[in-house]
Structure formats: C-alpha cells, structure tokens
Amino acid sequence: MDYSSSCVDTSLDLNSKPYHRELYDAPLPPPKKELESKFIDFGMKLGAKQETGPLVEELNRVSAENKKLTEMLTMMCENYNSLRNQLAEYMNKNPAEKELSPSKKRKSESSNNNSNNIIGANGNSESSSTDEESCKKPREEEPIKTKVWKTCVRTEATDTSLIVKDGYQWRKYGQKVTRDNPSPRAYFKCSFAPSCPVKKKVQRSVDDQSILVATYEGEHNHPQPSPLEATSGQNRGMTLTSVPCSANAISSSGPNITLDFTKPKSGTDSKSAKPARTESPDVRKFLVDQMASSLTKDPNFTAALAAAISGRIYQQKSN
DNA sequence: CGCATTTGACCCGCGC
DNA sequence: GCGCGGGTCAAATGCG
Ligand SMILES: [Zn+2]
DSSP: OOOOOOSOOOOOOTTSOTTSSOOOOOSOOOOHHHHHHHHHHHHHHHTOTTTHHHHHHHHHHHHHHHHHHHHHHHHHHHHHHHHHHHHHHHHHHSOOOOOSOTTTOOOOOOOOOOOSSSTTOOOOOOOOOOOOTTSOOTTOOOOOOOOEEEEEEEOOTTOTTOOOOOSSOEEEEEEEEOSSOSSEEEEEEEOSSTTOOOEEEEEEOSSOTTEEEEEEESOOSSOOSSOOGGGSSSOOOOOOSOOOBOGGGOSSSOOEEEEOOOOOOTTOOOOOOOOOSOOOTTHHHHHHHHHHHHHHHHHHHHHHHHHHHHHHHHHHHHO
C-alpha cells in the first residue's frame, strides 16, 4: 500500500483517447461498427427505414461520449482516492490537529494504515499493544483508536434485510429505531474472529431509501474471509470523501465512503429515487454518488442491451 | 444440536 | 433526579 506516485495527475484531459484502459469488463463489448450495423439491421426490420440511421448514429455518438465521461469519472475517482490516501497518511504522520481542548478529549495518535475502500481494508498486522492499561490513572480513557468511517451503499429499495455484503461475517446483535430516521438501525459485530472488535451499524438514509449507510468502527485483525467476488461486473466501487478519524471527531462532517454495490439485477434498473431538494450537507454526496452510479451503469446497460438486442436479432435472422 | 437472529430489557451518558 | 435516546445484552426463537 505504498502510494509511490507522490504526484497525482488530476487533470481531466478531455481530448485524450478514452481507450487507454478498459473500464468495465462487460461480457460482450461489441465493436462499434458491428453494433451499428446490427442496429441498422434492427431498424430495417422494424420498418422505420430512413429515420433510424441518424438516430443510431446519434446513439452511438452519445454512447461513446458517455463512455468517455465514465472513463474520466473513473480516473477522477482513482486520482481522488489516491490523493485522499496520501492526505490520510500525511495526517497520520503529522498530527497537526491541536485544536481540541486538552481538557475533554485527548487525541490518540493513529498510526494505522488505511486502504482506500472497505473491501481491501485488511492488512493491519498492528499488534502494537504496548498501551496496556497498567497505569492507574483514574480518568484516563484509553487510546481507543476505534476508527469510525461511513460507507453509503446503494441497494434495492425493497430490500428490507438491511444487510451489506462486504466480505466479512457479521453477527447482528441489536436493532433500534432512531429518532430522526423512520428506518431502524441494525448493529452488527464481526463474528469471523472472536477477538475481532469491529462493529458496524447499518441504517437507511433519510434522503434516499435505497441507500444504506453503514458505519464501521474498529479494524479487523484477521484476513478477509471472502473476497467479495461480486466485484467482477458493473459494480465498480467508488469511494468518496473518506478520511478515517477517531471517534471523538465525528461531527456533522464525518468521513464517508460511498460505494456502489448495486447488483446487475435482472435488467430492472431502478434508479428511481432522486434526492431532489434536500438541505442536508450529505445530500451532495448522494447526488454525486447517484450521478456517478448512473454514469457508470448507463454505458454498460446500453451496451448490454444493445448486445442482447443485436444478438436476438441476429438469432432471429438466422432462423 | 449448534448457531444466528430477534427483540424487549437494561445500561449509560447527557441535557434539563 | 429524571427523561430521553442511543448502544448493548441476553433470553427466546428460528433455522440448517
Ligand atoms: Zn473482523
């Protein structure tokens, strides 16, 4: 987890060619010519003869543009994650936050490493347990460096089971209804290792019922049981605004990771809920999340749909 | 039978 | 001290 490249290219570079890196591994990425010809065949078969040509051309152009935008967005996200990791590392190395009043809270040095998303958040062979509480200071709260960070996960709005698949094994130990949110909050504890202190809280967002906000605290002291094999498709994780911090520093602007775990669920793409005009400061993150998710999903969806349609047309023609 | 989940009880900090 | 709200416990229940 060395961030070897100390300078990150955050330029957008609109005019660079967008195919320097394959963005998503769609099962059958059709070449554009072939796709266009199949679209033309499709249009011919439907009988709308002449008008479909420019429309198909427009569609292809828009798709290419969309793909380019997706590429840019992914690069931006990668650069952002890299920058954020560097910032986190810098903040860990240089504890410059002396703004806390020394009477109430004592800040705890956090020298832990943090990877950029929650999937790869293992590798913490810390065991730096030299801080045993043998000292008999009465009011000395331990450096409970329970790092808290949030993740916003998009799931189906109809999924009532309030479960976030993140590759770990969790045991639910509580569920409460909170004051300012009609949806209940579930409390989980990591049950893979008996000594793993990681807990998480999962609750739906107030703004968007299809977003689960999971709050992780602590760090796993064991390797990840299952590597979350579902990342092999359209759901590319995208993290936003995640800086791990100690538990006493979370105020309104807590750290957040926004992931997109939306399953490619049988075609029915429900990006229905849009958090229009909400005045929460977090809603901007949700908007960004949804924009990113839509941008990420749409080219895949259109490509898959076009491939499916063209394949079906081709099959029909061959029959 | 052993595990996880459910769910009301309990605890505890905080504000009045 | 008391009420309230969030967090946890644990007995009951469900499930393989
Ligand atoms: Zn764990």
